[in-house]
Amino acid sequence: MGKITAVANQKGGVGKTTTAINTAASLAASGKRVLLIDTDPQGNSSSGLGIDKDNLSGSLYDLYTGSKNIDEIIMDTSLPSLMIIPSNIELIGAELELSAKDGRETFLKNSLETIRHQYDYILIDCPPSLSLLTLNALVAADTLLVPMQCEYYALEGISMLLRTFNLIKDSFNPSLEIEGILLTMFDGRNSLANQVSDELKKHFGDKVYKTLIPRNVTLAEAPSHGKPVILYDVRSKGAQSYLELAKEILGNETSAG
Numbered sequence: 001m002g003k004i005t006a007v008a009n010q011k012g013g014v015g016k017t018t019t020a021i022n023t024a025a026s027l028a029a030s031g032k033r034v035l036l037i038d039t040d041p042q043g044n045s046s047s048g049l050g051i052d053k054d055n056l057s058g059s060l061y062d063l064y065t066g067s068k069n070i071d072e073i074i075m076d077t078s079l080p081s082l083m084i085i086p087s088n089i090e091l092i093g094a095e096l097e098l099s100a101k102d103g104r105e106t107f108l109k110n111s112l113e114t115i116r117h118q119y120d121y122i123l124i125d126c127p128p129s130l131s132l133l134t135l136n137a138l139v140a141a142d143t144l145l146v147p148m149q150c151e152y153y154a155l156e157g158i159s160m161l162l163r164t165f166n167l168i169k170d171s172f173n174p175s176l177e178i179e180g181i182l183l184t185m186f187d188g189r190n191s192l193a194n195q196v197s198d199e200l201k202k203h204f205g206d207k208v209y210k211t212l213i214p215r216n217v218t219l220a221e222a223p224s225h226g227k228p229v230i231l232y233d234v235r236s237k238g239a240q241s242y243l244e245l246a247k248e249i250l251g252n253e254t255s256a257g
């Protein structure tokens with residue numbers, strides 16, 4: 001049964017999409033069957049995997065509006081065991097349609113029930129807000145993967161994140177767990193980065209991944225070529241760090257039984 005992990009942080013630009021694409025690709029490269037769901041109207045996960053988001057034959061929007069079922073909106077990517085449900089700006093409209101529906105918070109969860117057994121991992125790239133789209137992702141998820149940029153404001157983000165996490169747990173999804181906190185755009189020469197990292201470890205203990213994602217220009221370039229970084233330049237520091245993260249995730253799985 002595929003584990004569903006939402007990649008989420010209400011703060012913008014912290015590396016959610018970069019992490020969703022490259023963790024999904026790295027898990028797929030190690031032989032896992034992976035589905036990436038783009039639930040951000042910005043559609044960055046879709047374009048980052050080479051999908052022409054302005055000419056979609058089906059997208060998450062069609063699922064939410066009921067015009068297509070989930071099998072009809074899953075697309076191939078350039079990695080054989082990585083699939084994607086794409087999105088584009090149309091998805092903003094789904095929010096309105098959804099808000100009028102009964103069970104508006106559980107729509108994605110219910111839709112995934114019929115396909116989750118086909119995958120080992122389902123990753124959901126969330127937008128930088130607590131919209132109904134994000135809520136659907138957090139309600140569908142078994143776990144939460146939180147990318148955090150090592151800067152001063154990351155610490156302020158912690159309390160906001162914990163509030164949201166507890167809210168979801170108390171209302172719609174009592175079994176939601178934190179998969180891990182991932183430090184992104186890390187620069188070890190920066191003393192603030194080290195301070196933030198220490199602070200996060202104080203709050204979250206071993207939930208903070210040992211793998212650090214360095215600031216690496218190749219990670220920023222890869223999406224404009226429509227490729228996950230392992231297909232763009234596998235020897236780059238960025239590619240190696242996400243491959244290491246996938247290994248850590250798989251290792252945690254084994255040790256958790």
Ligand SMILES: Nc1ncnc2c1ncn2[C@@H]1O[C@H](COP(=O)(O)OP(=O)(O)OP(=O)(O)O)[C@@H](O)[C@H]1O
Pocket residue numbers: 011012013014015016017018019040042044126127128184185186213214215216217219220221238
């Ligand atoms: N480790 C990194 N090194 C260098 N650049 C990075 C790294 N991670 C992300 N970036 C760049 O930083 C910007 C923001 O990253 P990304 O889009 O992954 O963040 P996000 O949290 O998904 O943003 P949003 O909140 O808008 O969805 C992008 O231009 C991306 O290419």
Ligand SMILES: [Mg+2]
Pocket residue numbers: 016017018040044126127
């Ligand atoms: Mg994003």
